[in-house]
Amino acid sequence: MMSPLVARLLLLVCLVLPLYGVEKCTGNDAEKPNCTRHSEGGRSAYLNNMYGSCIQGPAGTPGRDGNPGANGIPGTPGIPGRDGLKGEKGECISEIFEEPWRPNYKQCAWNSLNYGIDLGKVADCTFTKMRTDSTLRVLFSGSLRLKCKSACCQRWYFTFNGAECAAPLPIESIIYLDQGSPELNSTINIHRTSSVEGMCEGVKAGLVDVAVWVGTCADYPRGDASTGWNSVSRIIIEELPK
Structure with missing residues (x-):
């Protein structure tokens, strides 16, 4: 596995070397065919487009889970169910409670x-x-x-x-x-x-x-x-x- 120091050096090389192949434009030289003018924002975009395939650094520490969201709006009540089929008539059971037998x-x-x-x-x-x-x-x-x-x-x-x-x-x-x-x-x-x-x-x-x-x-x-x-x-x- 590549150490963080080596990774940083490679990233720096990727960023610095392309500057030597780009001619800096000043004054009337801006009309030269091989001259490229870079603004501060354009320079960053140029470097990202040209050298976005450089070696990626190590992943950062995963972030923590966010707080639970608030409860949503309650749903509307459902349609009332229909009555079931009529059951069969039950048997009538009578219980007889008697006193315990005494001699x-x-x-x-x-x-x-x-x-x-x-x-x-x-x-x-x-x-x-x-x-x-x-x-x-x-x-x-x-x-x-x-x-x-x-x-x-x-x-x-x-x-x-x-x-x-x-x-x-x-x-x-x-x-x-x-x-x-x-x-x-x-x-x-x-x-x-x-x-x-x-x-x-x-x-x-x-x-x-x-x-x-x-x-x-x-x-x-x-x-x-x-x-x-x-x-x-x-x-x-x-x-x-x-």
């Missing part, structure tokens, strides 16, 4: 109920049902006994406000006895703790009278029944989500 149960208990009836209500327990679409689970636990000298059958069952469960089916338990002890001229007399249990649907919300009854079996004679002898009997009621 609801009750227990009624008796010590030595000793109820000896053969037909009728044995015990009852009042329960407050919170929802109509819920299910009631019921349990009776206690001592049951049946005796007779010939075949007999007794039935223990639940009612809800005086009616047996219809959905899905009645809640019941039976004891059947074929015969007694002829050789001793007496009957078998065994008391056993037993249970009557099930679930019932379709009971409306509100106050419900839950009761245990004793009755006869179909097509069989009744015997001598006993409920809750010498032990604790209880009814447990629980409301369950459907």
Whole structure:
């Protein structure tokens, strides 16, 4: 690469040498054919035209970017768009917000109920049902006994406000006895703790009278029944989500 000093010397040579080949005109010599008159401005133009192809010096330092220009004038608003096509009718969705389920149960208990009836209500327990679409689970636990000298059958069952469960089916338990002890001229007399249990649907919300009854079996004679002898009997009621 050429140094700045050498470049300047070459530029000076390009400017000075042509002066020796040009005759200076003075006075009447201006009419001579080989005489060229130069003014101060004409001399610069002459040199630029004749020797503009001299070696170019090194490029200067690039200038800095100018300041950003001011924002232009805002454009005019565009033409409003047209309405789109009508959409299809949406589905109607209804949301149902329910309260969280809370346990609801009750227990009624008796010590030595000793109820000896053969037909009728044995015990009852009042329960407050919170929802109509819920299910009631019921349990009776206690001592049951049946005796007779010939075949007999007794039935223990639940009612809800005086009616047996219809959905899905009645809640019941039976004891059947074929015969007694002829050789001793007496009957078998065994008391056993037993249970009557099930679930019932379709009971409306509100106050419900839950009761245990004793009755006869179909097509069989009744015997001598006993409920809750010498032990604790209880009814447990629980409301369950459907």
